[in-house]
Amino acid sequence: MEKLTSSSGSGEWAGSAFLFLQSNLQQVDLPALYKDPEQKINVFKALKLTLSDSAGGLDGYEILKVHDTDSALIIQIKFSDEMHCTAFLESYASGGLKQCLGQHLKTVLSVTEELEFDTKLKAGSKTLDDFLKDRDRCLLCIKEAQPDRLRDDEVAQLETTLQSLMLNNRHPSEAVHKGSSSTSSSSSSTKPLSPALPLNSREEGSQLPSDSFKFQGRVYDDRRLTSSDHQKFAFVIGKQWKKVGRSLQKGCTALKDPAIDNLAYEFDRDGLYEQAYQMLNKFLQSEGKKAKLSRLISALEENGLMGIAERMLDIQPAERQ
Template identity: 55%
Template sequence: MDGKKLMSNCGSGSWTGSVFLFLQSDSAHIDLLDLYKEDDQKFNIFKALKLALSDAVGGLEGYEVLKVHDAQPSLGVLIKFVEEAKCRRFLQSYSSGSVQQFFGQHLSHLLPTEEEIPITTQLKAGSETLDDFLKDEDLCLQHIHREQPDRLRDDEVSELEQKLQSLLVGERAPQASISLVKDPTLAPNCFYFQSRVFDDRQLTVADHQCFASNVGKDWKKVGRSLQKSCRALAGSAIDNLAYEYEREGLYEQAYQLLSKFMQAEGKAATLSRLITALEENKLVGMAEIMLKIQPTE
């Protein structure tokens, strides 16, 4: 194999390659193959896969799922990459165990189970098992690049992709980086933030504390945005909170703001609403903290 020639191609703008990802559940109650054969669960598994890839790669571009098939005892996924940087990031996420973790976490949200689903995987490019030399990213990239995708996306995968895209609600506003993805048959919903997909959910105690600890003096701005859709924050409610908890400082003021929002809205006090409020005030860094992603450069 001519390694220099392959690496030269890797650096070109037309870099492509493909890899097989094999997924298997270690749970005694979850069989991915059996579930994927069920029409009412097939989409759930595909959605969990797409969410996990988005998390691992850092967005929705640079790769494509071409085929999902029975690779007894695993579920086989053929992935096409069209950007070397995205493929390298995928390899890094896979090597650290993040791909497996992301997939298991999303599955546990989407399937009718409360248990966290442990996932085992194998990664192959042609006859090469990449798990054997993951520390050598360049070598892995060479093998992936050598396996040029020679097929179009399967009709079944195309249908699943279309269904996922049909969940988009409305058009994304200019210069906005968040839009909701609604699915009337599933809970929770999802939303996009900076070309990544996140599960929407009710705000938690951890979210509450994270917001109060990091938002600082901008808590009132966020409150004004939440006020638009929360009656409990209407009128002079925000100014009253500022006055009442002035001595306790910014943490307590921010804490009480979100507490009032969460108590008033209940299950409707969701992560996506808070992220939207942060973005409206150009607090993207704070949104990244809430979503536990690395800051943008």
């Protein structure tokens, strides 16, 4: 693998860290699953969605290499944006990253048990778990640990395959044992599968029923947000609640500036969960019957939080066809 020279004098923010993951559930051996040709793309998708949720979108980070040891997976991550790196650190420190990974792996592996993980985060020779509360020190360690490699060829192929699958709205297992040539040919068609609507709703030029909305090429029933939705959102959204709140501002006077900043200040000591909970609570109280699931999913999509949107919809592997 070609080595990279340090960019520490270029003026651009960049850094690197190693995330160690080990499952506490005997049936879920992460290194063995990653080595399995039939499960590799599933595990990679869970990792990708987890990092995207934690870092606040697809930008600002890149997976360079996935190492599979006898007991743990080690993901080498390159950060090219301080803001997204900070969001990742906060998600890691709060336990949000573990929660996201557990949910995504349960989905792609069809596991029913709750998943728990032992994790460790290192930058260079420093174990960041030892001083996670000192965010500035963690950022400095990551910045000092400049990326020393380009993206691994295997990771690049997995990224290409995953992108093709998501464009075509297919489940990762459909790509198992397919080579790069078949991946390229499948990516030429980006039209999602026809949604399961009544025949008269599938006719050309027809509109979705007023109580439905579309996500990733499929149609879902729209409904008012429930208390379960409320709690789930607050638990998984992390630092990105502000971005979602600003997207929900459209048509919601209760969330107009400076309401969101006021919530962040008022509930600062209570943590991200309470801040996100109170933001969505304002939305629910203000909008009443108009506080629909479709509006929340749209706000998540607008901010690139596709993994969280999937979790809000409880999308299971069988649904990604």
